[in-house]
Amino acid sequence: MPTVVFAPALQRHVASPPQQVQANTVRAALDATFAVIPKLRDYVLEDQGQLRKHVLIFIDGKQLRDRELLADVVAENSEIYVVQALSGG
Amino acid sequence: MADRLLVGTRKGLFVLKRTAPLQWQIEATHFLAEPVSMVLHDARTDVLHVALNLGHFGVKMWRSRDFSTSSGNNWEETPAPLYPAQPASAADEQPWNLGQVWALEAGGADQPGLLWAGTLPGGLFVSRDQGDSWELNRPLWDRDERRQWGGGGYDTPGIHSICVDPRHSATVSVAISTGGIWQTHNGGADWQLIGNGMYADYMPEDMRTDPLVQDVHRLVQCGKDPDVLWVQHHCGIFRSRDNAQTFEQIHAQPSSFGFAVAVHPRDANTAWFVPAVKDECRVPVDGKFVVTRTRDGGKTFAALTSGLPQEPAYDLVYRHGLDIDASGDRLAMGSTTGSLWITENGGEAWTPVSAHLPPVYCLRFF
Numbered sequence: 001m002p003t004v005v006f007a008p009a010l011q012r013h014v015a016s017p018p019q020q021v022q023a024n025t026v027r028a029a030l031d032a033t034f035a036v037i038p039k040l041r042d043y044v045l046e047d048q049g050q051l052r053k054h055v056l057i058f059i060d061g062k063q064l065r066d067r068e069l070l071a072d073v074v075a076e077n078s079e080i081y082v083v084q085a086l087s088g089g
Numbered sequence: 090m091a092d093r094l095l096v097g098t099r100k101g102l103f104v105l106k107r108t109a110p111l112q113w114q115i116e117a118t119h120f121l122a123e124p125v126s127m128v129l130h131d132a133r134t135d136v137l138h139v140a141l142n143l144g145h146f147g148v149k150m151w152r153s154r155d156f157s158t159s160s161g162n163n164w165e166e167t168p169a170p171l172y173p174a175q176p177a178s179a180a181d182e183q184p185w186n187l188g189q190v191w192a193l194e195a196g197g198a199d200q201p202g203l204l205w206a207g208t209l210p211g212g213l214f215v216s217r218d219q220g221d222s223w224e225l226n227r228p229l230w231d232r233d234e235r236r237q238w239g240g241g242g243y244d245t246p247g248i249h250s251i252c253v254d255p256r257h258s259a260t261v262s263v264a265i266s267t268g269g270i271w272q273t274h275n276g277g278a279d280w281q282l283i284g285n286g287m288y289a290d291y292m293p294e295d296m297r298t299d300p301l302v303q304d305v306h307r308l309v310q311c312g313k314d315p316d317v318l319w320v321q322h323h324c325g326i327f328r329s330r331d332n333a334q335t336f337e338q339i340h341a342q343p344s345s346f347g348f349a350v351a352v353h354p355r356d357a358n359t360a361w362f363v364p365a366v367k368d369e370c371r372v373p374v375d376g377k378f379v380v381t382r383t384r385d386g387g388k389t390f391a392a393l394t395s396g397l398p399q400e401p402a403y404d405l406v407y408r409h410g411l412d413i414d415a416s417g418d419r420l421a422m423g424s425t426t427g428s429l430w431i432t433e434n435g436g437e438a439w440t441p442v443s444a445h446l447p448p449v450y451c452l453r454f455f
Contacts, residue, residue, distance in 0.1 A: 013146060039166065043146040047172040047186045054145040084145040 002074045004033045006040075007083035014040050026057060027070035029080050044082060054085045091414035091454035094421050095137075096429065097125030100447035102139055104161070105429075111440045113431055119161050120151070127409070129193035130156060130455035131219070133201060137161065138220055140169075140190035140206075148187050152220055170206050170214040170223040182236065183210040183245055191242075194251040197258025205261065207248025211238050213263060215277060226277045229263075234282060234301055241266030241304045241323070242408070249408055250308035254315050254332075262318070262333050264308035269300045270320075270333055286336035290324045291368075306348045307408040308333075309360075317357035321350040321408070323368060328360075328387055339387035343374040349411035351420060353435075358386040361413070361420060361436055363406040376401035380422070382436050396430065396439030404428050409451035423449025 002023055006016040014037065021032035034041040046052050050068050057064040058081040059074055066072050074080060092107040093116070102125045106116040120141060126148075127140040137156035141149045148169045153161045175185040188209035196203030206214040206223065212230050214223040229235070238246035246268050254260035259276040262283075270284035287303040289296070296302055304323035311317040320327040320336060325345040327336035339345070346367030353359035362381045365371045373379065377399045379392040398404070404424035413420045420436060423429045427446040430439040 010146065013143070013149075042149075042169065042171075043143075046147060048175055048184075052145065052147060 001076065002029050002078040002080055004029050004080045004082065007081070009084040010040075010043060010082065014043055016040055024073060025070065026059065026064060026066075026072045026074060026080060029074055030070065056083050056085045057081065058083070090416040090419060093455055094412075094431070095128045095130060095453045095455060096421075096423055096446065096449060097128045097139070097409075097451040098423075098427075098447035098449050099124050101125060102128060103446065105442065111431070111433060113440075113442045115443075117160055119164070125450060126189050126191060127193045127451050128453055129195065129204070130453065131195045131204070132455070133195060133198060134219060136219060138167075138193055138204070140193060142189050148190055150190070150220060167220045168222060170208060170212070170225070172212060173225060183238075186210070187212075188243070188245055189247065191247045191249045192251045192263075194253055197253055197255070200258050203258075205251045205253070205263075207251050207263060209243055209247040210245035211235060211247060211265060211268065213248055213251075213277070228273075228278060229271060229280045232280065235268070237301055238265055238268035239302075242306075250305070252308060252310040252318065254310070255312055256315055260332075262308065262310070264305040264320070266306060267302060267304040267323075269303040270305060270308060272333060283333050284320075284329075284336060285334070286329075286338070287320065287322055287327050288324055288338060307350050309350055309352045311352045311357035312354040314357035317352070319350050319352050319360045321347050321362060326350070326362060326387065339383075341381050341383070341387075341390040343377075343379065343381075343392065346371075347406070348408040349406045349422075351411050351413040353417045354413065354415055355417055356384075359384045359417075359435075360387075361411065362390075363411060363422065365405060371405055372403045373405075376403065378402040378404050380436050380439070393436045393439070395437060396432075396441065398428075407450060410449050412453050414454040419454065421452050421454065423452045425449070 001020045004019045019033045023029035094105040096103040101121040102119040104117040105113045124142045126142045129138045137153045139151045150167045150169045172185040192207030194205045202219045204216040213226040250264035252262040262272045271280045284300045306321045316332045318329045326339040329336045344364035351361045378397045381390045410423045425448045429442040432439045
């Protein structure tokens with residue numbers, strides 16, 4: 001199963017251990033994670049459900065392409081890494 | 090008289106306590122490193138509400154019950170105001186995303202649990218359960234005129250001032266930078282644009298008196314005489330004596346430009362301002378940091394300097410960086426360069442409390 005991992009900058013606000021989830025897209029992986037840790041959702045997504053401007057996601061080392069729908073496909077053993085962007089904030 | 094002071098800064102919340110006359114010390118520090126955009130101690134319930142603006146992870150709300158005795162050892166995160174899903178048909182220049190909580194006020198004594206939150210990009214939210222949930226006030230958000238609100242203090246419009254009428258809690262006036270002053274008499278069911286008499290000198294000539302384009306920096310209401318409201322505006326100082334329906338311009342020296350204003354809780358003719366050079370410059374006139382005070386409704390002003398730096402000083406006081414307590418004698422003032430002063434005699438003399446705080450966003454006695 002894909003694993004969702006959260007960077008320390010986010011852990012500082014919400015304890016978020018790595019989550020193994022049943023999912024084939026980033027969106028599904030995050031939704032499964034939010035079901036376990038509901039508070040996390042508002043830290044990662046903004047009001048309209050899109051990825052926050054200053055949050056990045058890497059899938060097996062490659063940056064997420066679809067920041068709006070989070071439809072990027074993930075593989076069975078993918079690592080989805082959620083991290084703060086250094087662009088600002 | 091208030092003996093404690095909440096100071097929200099770019100790097101956390103500081104609680105100061107008065108330990109002796111003119112002696113104020115930091116009693117506690119909370120949320121160190123996090124930007125605190127607004128604080129509210131709800132005197133009806135002794136609950137402290139704190140709005141954080143985490144750069145990466147959005148706006149967060151925290152609450153501490155029984156704050157006077159718990160000293161904040163019982164923080165709980167509560168939901169932040171959330172903008173509703175934006176309909177595909179609702180073309181809007183403004184994002185339907187919470188940018189910042191810029192104002193927090195308690196409802197009237199007859200409205201237990203009711204809170205108002207003013208936000209960027211211009212939404213007014215109400216909570217009826219002490220912050221357990223928030224609802225966007227659609228009658229104001231859905232007004233066609235909102236599309237003409239503009240950025241002022243930030244890129245997007247924002248509600249920074251919320252005045253709940255002490256005579257009638259359902260009457261609420263809010264001020265927007267930029268978007269003028271709006272008032273409801275039925276708890277937010279509908280709103281009227283008010284504030285004739287304010288003047289935006291930088292706008293095209295035929296728009297300068299339009300109440301909708303006014304860049305109100307701060308709106309405050311006299312507790313004992315609520316028909317009197319004072320405005321620090323981008324283009325000067327204005328005062329209303331008819332519950333914000335109309336305003337007259339007031340001229341102060343050394344400058345009428347600034348962000349903050351405080352009005353005496355029982356004497357509507359007495360108000361304080363922190364002037365700066367208008368309007369892109371925004372530093373004290375001639376590098377001399379002063380507070381101006383009128384005691385006669387704006388006919389004359391005194392420049393108060395005792396205890397304030399007269400050597401080259403470049404402190405700027407934001408719109409929520411000046412507060413007055415219920416006695417009317419104590420004022421606190423915090424600046425963008427991390428200076429904090431307190432007066433206990435209406436501004437005749439100021440005592441520096443610190444020159445080394447993070448930039449001060451907001452402060453409030455409690």
